[in-house]
Each structure stands twice: as C-alpha cells, then as structure tokens.
Amino acid sequence: MLCYLYEAPKYLFFAQDLPDLLYYSHIPSAIVALLIGFIVFFKSPKALLNRLLLLISLTFTSWVALSLLVWAGNNATLFAFIWPFFGILAALLSVFCIYFTYVFVRKQDVSASIKGIFLLMLLPVLLFSHTDIGVSGFNISYCDAFMFEGMLIKNYYNALGFIAMSWILVILIRAYRKAESEMKTQILLMGIGIEFFLLSFISVIYIVTQLTALGYFENSSLEFYALFGMTFFMMMMGVLIVRFNTFNIAAHASQGLVISLLVLVGSQFTFTTTVTSTILTSVTLLLTTIAGLIIVRSVKREIRQREEIEQLAVKLKKANVRLKELDQMKSEFVSIASHQLRSPLTSIRGYASMLLEGSYGKLSEKANSAVERISESSTYMASSIEDYLNVSRIEAGNMKYELTDFNLRDEAEHVADDKRQEAMKKGLLVTFKSDMDKHGIVNADIGKTRQILHNLINNSIKYTPRGTITIFAHDDKKKKKMYVDIIDSGIGMKADELDDIFGKFERAHNANETNVTGTGLGLFVARKMAREMKGEVTAHSDGVGHGSTFRLELPLHM
C-alpha cells in the first residue's frame, strides 16, 4: 500500500520537494553521533561507558534513519510498521541516558534493582506500542499516523523523557557535590550536554507532533530542530574527550570533531540555491578543513608530549623504588659488615689496653707509643662502626627507644665532664653553664640522649682548632622546652650549609682544611635520634671562622 500522493524515493532517503532543513538536521547529527560513538567504542570495546555511548548513538541514529525514511518515502505499509518504533526508540534513549549518566559519575555498573526499574519503565512501550493503544491506523493521504497515535502510550514515553531528565539532574547534583574540581567540570559539561539533548529531543518532538495531530501545523517539520540537541551533546562529549581525555581517545576525538564540523559545513550544500551561497559554503569548508588540520596536528603533538612526560614519570617512579631497594641493601650490608668487624676490634682494643696497663710486662717507650696508636685508632674505628650500625638501625626502623624521666641538665654536665679530658689533650677548654627555671626533667631515652650530646661535643672538638667549647643548659617554661647548646669557637660555616651538615655522610665544606677524620654520620644520627624523641638538633653559625652553636632541644616533662 502506497501513499499515492507522494513519489517513490531515490536510494530510500532522497526525494524531491522535501523541507530544506531535513537533511541538514538529520544527516550531520547522525554522522556526528555515530562518529563519536564508534571512536569511543573501538578505543575500549569492553568499557561499559563506551558501550552505552555507542548505544545512545545507534538508538538516536536509528530514530533519525526511520524519520528520514518516512519523510522521503511513500510506502504506507512500511511506515505503519515503523511508526511504533518512534516511541520505542525515544523511550530507549531516555533510559540509556540515565544509565550512561550513572556509569559516567560512578565509574561502575548500576545495581540489578536499578536495571529492573529500567525494564519496568520500558515494558509498557515495548509491549503496547504496536497495539491499537500505540498506533491504530495510518493516514495514506498525508502519509503519517499522527491522527492514530494513542495518547496513553505517547504521553507515557514522553513522560519517560521528562522523568529521565529529572533523574539525571538528581544524579548529577549529588555527584557534583561530592566530586573534586576537575570531575566537577566534567559532570557539568556532560550534564549540560545530555540534559539539553533530552530536553530538545523529547519536548520539541512532543510539542510539534501534538500540534501537527491537532491540525495546527501542516506537517511536523519543526521537529527537525530537536535533532540539533544530539550534535550539542556529542560536542560536549568531544570537549570532555579532548580536554579531560575522558575516554582516553583525545587524538582520535579531535579528528572526529573536525570531521563532524566538516560534515556540518558540507551539509549546507543540501540547501544552497544560489551561486554566491555555494561559493561561500565552499570557502567556509576549505577554511574549516585547513583550521581542522592545524588543530588535529597540534592536539596530536600535545598528546605525544603528555605521553612522553607520563612515561618519564613512570620510569622515574621505578628508578626511585629501585634506589630505595639499593639503599636498603646497602644498609643491610653495612650492618652485617659492622657486626663482623666489631668482634675482632673489641679484642684488639682489649689487648692493647692490657699491654698499656702492663699485664704482659713493661713495654719500651717506642712500643708503648705504638700500642697507644693502636688503641686510639681502634677506638676511633669502633666509634665509626657504632655510627654505621646506628644509621642502619635508624633506616631499618630497628632503633629502640626506652623513654624514662631524667634530668637533662645533669646529664649534659656529666657528658661535658667526660669530654673535658679529651678536649684538653687538644688544648681546648670545656666549660659548663646553666640557666634553668625548672629542674630540667625530660622524658627520653637516656642512653640515646647521652649519645647525641657526645656526638655534638665530639663534632665541636673536631672542628675547633683552638679556643673554648661551652655547654650551656637552659629552658623555656613557656614553650615547655629544654635546650643544651654546644657553643664552640671553631671553624664555623656558611648559612647555606647549616642544614646540609645533618645529611648522611655530609661534612662542612671547609672540614678538610682542619685535617680531621670523620664519617659524616654523627650529626645525622644525632638529629634522627632527637626527632624520634620529639626533639630537634639544629645548628647556627655567624659564618666561616666565627664558630658554631649546636642545639639539642627536648620537650620538658612538667
């Protein structure tokens, strides 16, 4: 059965005397939808979000194809068969848009119960669209079925569209409130796109077809404007892809967008009637092509650079992990080696001490001097090994701290007394002073605190060729802190070295000038230990040649 007033179409979709806007509204929007849909899909066919976008594109394109077929053709039987699918496809689009929004914001599939709701929503349309409730007849004079559309089904699937818009709005608002800044922009762009698409597609088609059925319009050609909503939605998707790499296809998407733009401009040829407009459209197409090529190349270059940076970051991360592993291995090696060295060293020191004490008979002056050298060197070596062991314990997190209450002022004075003899050998004067408001009780590991003070005073003795070393204990009851300052008249240092000297194996730049030996670990160990006890070790100097002050700071135990 044919619509006898209409001519048969050429190639299904092409006929004479059709509204100007028909092809311009239908073909580009379908091509743009398919292009973006397939590009996104083929990038990652298993990703649900990509599948849903393709599904929306295919559903929309099916609607467009059927619409073109009906507008251009004259086969009444075929169109009567097709007519129920306008409602079915509109309902599917509404549901797929909700589904897509859910997956977009949650990055996961929806629950079975929500899918059940989707099915329930679609059930009436799928079951009754083909019955008399949906479409009961066909007008072969006008070649449409507007006057036979059942209002119940028509209102139902249009209501689904408005329900979808409201549902999507709720999902987006909730997600927007929880999202971080970059995701907020993505939600905003996607939301505007999908809501505009649904609003234009559902409401414009509904209003136009209703008014056509009531006889206010001769035909429903105004519904063409509804289709531009899809182009807008896909443009928003394109912006998301290019700006945020949402589907990880920025390069392809920029090509897709440019092709879409060219299709849009090229579509204007379908209704150009004058030579001037044809020339203008050709020039626009040419300029768009050139600009498009530049954009695609620029986007590709930018993406390549970004990928290179990302690859470098990954390599750097791997290298960093490897370095940490090597550092750990080194610490383990030092620990093992130090333990192996300590035992024979203890024997050397013990026998040297016994020789000096005369346990094996009186030694000649020369032999005594040699044994003294052995004793001093082995003592220095034992001290170095202790430093290495401490570093390896600190780095392995094996250093144990037994916190007790003790008087730091008294401990500082004892250590000063201990070190005075050693300093005097070098011609240095060690004095102790204190200015205390409180008793100076701190809660810390007494052994580790002594070691810190030893390390700091040793450091001062090493780097003070002549003059004095003052140990000054004082407190600040407002800050609830106890301080022990080791003030020397040594070689001093530059301001930019004050923090560096606490690094592992670090020594002051002018240390070599003083001809002293050292591992460069004493200050590192001291600071690490102090920090573990909620304290701090800092250094101050007025410059090279002006001496230094090292301060141990521990919280007062009130």
Add this chain to the structure above:
Amino acid sequence: MFLSYLQKNFFWFTLVLLTIFATGASYVKFVSIHDYTIYDEIECDPYTASCFLYCEDEECTEPFYYAEIIRQANNYVAYCGSTDYFDCDASYGCMEEESECEVTFCESSPESECYSFSDINSNQN
C-alpha cells in the same frame, strides 16, 4: 556457565527479547495481516454531496473537494492488493460488501467549512 552469563546480563537479554517481540508483533500487525485502520481523502462531488475543500494556494486555483474515508487496511489490501491506487475501485469509496468502512461527508458546523453546489442559491453551507 550460560545460566550465570544469562543472570549477569538479564537486563540486556530481556531488553533484546522485548525489542524482538515488539518488532515481530508490529510486523505481523502492520505488514502480514494489516490489522489497522486507514484514513484517506477521496474525491467528492460538491454538486451531489457536501464536501471538504483543500487548496494548494491562497487563491485556490486548483480546488480539491474531498470526503473522508475510514476503513480496515486488510479490506483495502484484499480489494486493491498490488494494483495501482488510481486503477482500483476501492480507492474511490467503500465497496458494497466491505465491512467497517465509513465515508464521512462534510457537515456544517462552526468549526468546518463545507462546500455543496446542489443548492443553486448558495455555494457554501
């Protein structure tokens, strides 16, 4: 294994099945058995009946007087089948033995303009 796959993709299976059902049902109704109504505008002689008028342009240079016909599509297909519309008698009105076929001529009312030249004194009722 198939059952678990089916359970996992219940939504899509149901959707595809329902869509196939809708397509099949629509095909049967509209293409196979032609179980629907068709509306047509058939020629009407304003000298013998009251007719609706359709004009292509404002001057109405080529007036088309018509009456409305509503009938079952299967009846029309049975009469005309693949015959050309204009060569088939059923295209011009209800057949004698045709059931559920109704021709509606124009009836004067405030909403519609009817044309009848049977009354010599007026050409418009």
